[in-house]
Amino acid sequence: MLNDVIFGQYYPVRSFVHNMDPRAKILFVIAYIVAIFLADNFYALAAVTLFLIVAVLASRVPFGRVLRSVKMILFLIIFTAILNLFFYAGNELHVIWQWKFITLSWEAVINTVFLAFRLFLLVMGTSVLTLTTAPVPLTDGIESLLTPLKWIKFPVHELALIMSIALRFIPTLMDETNRIVAAQKARGANFETGGLIKRAKAVVPVLIPLLVSAFRRAEDLGDAMDARCYSGAKGRTKYKKLVFTWRDLVGALLLAALIAGVVLLNVYLGGKFAILDAFL
Amino acid sequence: MEAVRLENVKFAYREGEGSYAVNGVTLSVEEGEFVAVLGRNGSGKSTLAKMINALLIPTEGRAIVFGLDTADEKNTFEIRKSAGMVFQNPDNQTVASIVEDDVAFGPENIGLPREEIGRRIGFALDAVGMSAFRSATPSRLSGGQKQRIAIAGVLAVLPKIMILDESTAMLDPKGRREVMDVVKKLNKERGMTVIFITHFMDEALEADRAVVMHRGETVMDGTPREIFSRSDELEMYGLALPRAAYISKKLAEGGMPVGGAFRAEDLAEEICASLQKA
Numbered sequence: 001m002l003n004d005v006i007f008g009q010y011y012p013v014r015s016f017v018h019n020m021d022p023r024a025k026i027l028f029v030i031a032y033i034v035a036i037f038l039a040d041n042f043y044a045l046a047a048v049t050l051f052l053i054v055a056v057l058a059s060r061v062p063f064g065r066v067l068r069s070v071k072m073i074l075f076l077i078i079f080t081a082i083l084n085l086f087f088y089a090g091n092e093l094h095v096i097w098q099w100k101f102i103t104l105s106w107e108a109v110i111n112t113v114f115l116a117f118r119l120f121l122l123v124m125g126t127s128v129l130t131l132t133t134a135p136v137p138l139t140d141g142i143e144s145l146l147t148p149l150k151w152i153k154f155p156v157h158e159l160a161l162i163m164s165i166a167l168r169f170i171p172t173l174m175d176e177t178n179r180i181v182a183a184q185k186a187r188g189a190n191f192e193t194g195g196l197i198k199r200a201k202a203v204v205p206v207l208i209p210l211l212v213s214a215f216r217r218a219e220d221l222g223d224a225m226d227a228r229c230y231s232g233a234k235g236r237t238k239y240k241k242l243v244f245t246w247r248d249l250v251g252a253l254l255l256a257a258l259i260a261g262v263v264l265l266n267v268y269l270g271g272k273f274a275i276l277d278a279f280l
Numbered sequence: 281m282e283a284v285r286l287e288n289v290k291f292a293y294r295e296g297e298g299s300y301a302v303n304g305v306t307l308s309v310e311e312g313e314f315v316a317v318l319g320r321n322g323s324g325k326s327t328l329a330k331m332i333n334a335l336l337i338p339t340e341g342r343a344i345v346f347g348l349d350t351a352d353e354k355n356t357f358e359i360r361k362s363a364g365m366v367f368q369n370p371d372n373q374t375v376a377s378i379v380e381d382d383v384a385f386g387p388e389n390i391g392l393p394r395e396e397i398g399r400r401i402g403f404a405l406d407a408v409g410m411s412a413f414r415s416a417t418p419s420r421l422s423g424g425q426k427q428r429i430a431i432a433g434v435l436a437v438l439p440k441i442m443i444l445d446e447s448t449a450m451l452d453p454k455g456r457r458e459v460m461d462v463v464k465k466l467n468k469e470r471g472m473t474v475i476f477i478t479h480f481m482d483e484a485l486e487a488d489r490a491v492v493m494h495r496g497e498t499v500m501d502g503t504p505r506e507i508f509s510r511s512d513e514l515e516m517y518g519l520a521l522p523r524a525a526y527i528s529k530k531l532a533e534g535g536m537p538v539g540g541a542f543r544a545e546d547l548a549e550e551i552c553a554s555l556q557k558a
Contacts, residue, residue: 135377136376136377136378136381161375164375164376164377165375167377168374168375168376168377168419171419172371172419217369217371217372220367220369220372220373221372221373221375223330223335223367224365224367224372224373224375224430225375225385226335226360227333227335227360227364227365227367227434228360228364228385228386228389228433228434228437229357229360229361229386229389229390229437230385230389231357231389235390235391236388236389236391237387237388237391237392237393237394237397238388238394239380239381239384239387239388239394239397239398239401240381240384241394
């Protein structure tokens with residue numbers, strides 16, 4: 001469990017996608033999301049799916065691993081799908097089934113499938129980013145991309161430092177939590193039985209010592225950082241530098257092609273309901 | 281050259297209460313000296329240490345590091361560059377998830393160029409014998425290894441003084457040995473001034489000089505041997521002799537002709553010698 005938390009869902013292999021610049025990958029994910037929402041018919045979504053498959057193959061992450069990320073939001077997808085299915089107002093001529101104010105129309109069916117498809121693509125695409133980028137380069141990438149915000153006095157450096165320290169302290173605090181749980185169990189605390197409320201209450205004697213110790217650690221860390229000459233972003237240099245490579249150029253070209261393709265498919269093959277006209 | 285001079289320094293955590301954590305200490309440390317500061321919990325030794333690198337500013341008196349007064353804010357950065365500090369809990373002084381990034385933190389803060397930071401990381405990890413762990417994750421290392429990384433992080437700034445504030449207290453005997461070996465090496469080979477705060481008496485034996493603190497004051501100051509030969513006084517300040525010294529003292533009281541060994545090895549030799557004579 002600990003390892004899962006430390007590295008998020010990072011999948012450590014060497015691959016084309018792993019070796020891309022984190023900044024490029026973040027931008028690509030944004031462009032990919034734009035492509036998903038631009039897509040207006042199933043052909044365009046198929047193009048996005050094709051792109052996703054290529055990306056996953058190039059990342060050398062097993063498809064099963066990528067699919068697992070969908071599991072977490074499966075409930076959300078099903079929930080929105082059901083709502084959509086019965087409450088989407090379609091064309092009156094295409095109603096399949098009706099009961100009081102609940103109607104099921106062909107438009108609703110298509111819309112639901114379309115929405116679920118989009119959500120799947122969205123989650124799988126973004127998880128390629130977190131599967132192929134370790135937390136530290138990811139925060140470095142975010143920091144670098146947010147740099148323009150320094151113009152409006154946004155504390156970019158501080159934010160990035162906070163993120164990386166938080167990541168660094170996760171394993172430490174996990175260990176601490178396990179220790180406190182063991183200590184409270186030794187005094188007869190019960191975490192395993194009882195209803196939801198009883199269990200929630202049992203967490204309190206773990207959280208409070210954890211919080212106290214976190215504050216103490218924060219104070220120690222502050223001293224240690226001061227002692228190591230930390231004085232904010234001013235006059236500070238960075239040891240690790242991010243560099244764009246040919247891989248990022250390839251990625252950029254592919255994404256440009258994807259977006260262009262999606263737009264063309266939208267224009268020439270009509271909206272998602274076009275198939276209805278053909279069949280009904 | 282004088283590395284540190286404390287002139288009648290006092291420090292109160294809450295001002296105006298009149299209870300001083302450090303209550304009038306005058307102390308001078310020469311460059312290249314290895315000083316152990318001893319004292320029971322709450323004797324003010326950590327407070328004293330924090331005044332040397334301007335983490336705390338004396339309420340009264342002056343703390344001067346290589347001629348710079350810590351009370352002047354303009355000096356703070358220079359003072360911290362020349363006086364590095366290693367703390368007690370190795371987990372609470374690591375900022376990054378990768379060893380080399382953590383060691384780079386200090387050099388980054390003083391604004392060194394990238395190539396120089398790379399060199400400093402190499403040098404510092406080499407000096408503590410952790411070169412093989414450059415891209416490791418600190419949370420997976422042992423306590424002694426983590427503490428050596430913390431020392432490397434301080435070393436990468438190239439300080440002239442290294443203050444270790446009970447840096448061995450949370451380590452197992454092996455980890456303590458590792459840290460002590462590194463510190464001794466830095467002192468002997470690089471002439472690093474070391475201020476080593478501890479309540480392990482055995483560790484004080486490795487120092488050139490030992491200072492005992494009690495209730496915020498320095499009560500004893502001398503070579504470790506001198507200090508440990510005054511065992512009654514030590515006991516008064518809540519400190520015990522090193523194990524070997526204690527046994528040796530008891531043996532002498534019991535009539536065995538052994539005299540003043542402080543280390544286990546020395547004591548063993550003396551006992552053997554006296555047994556052979558008998």
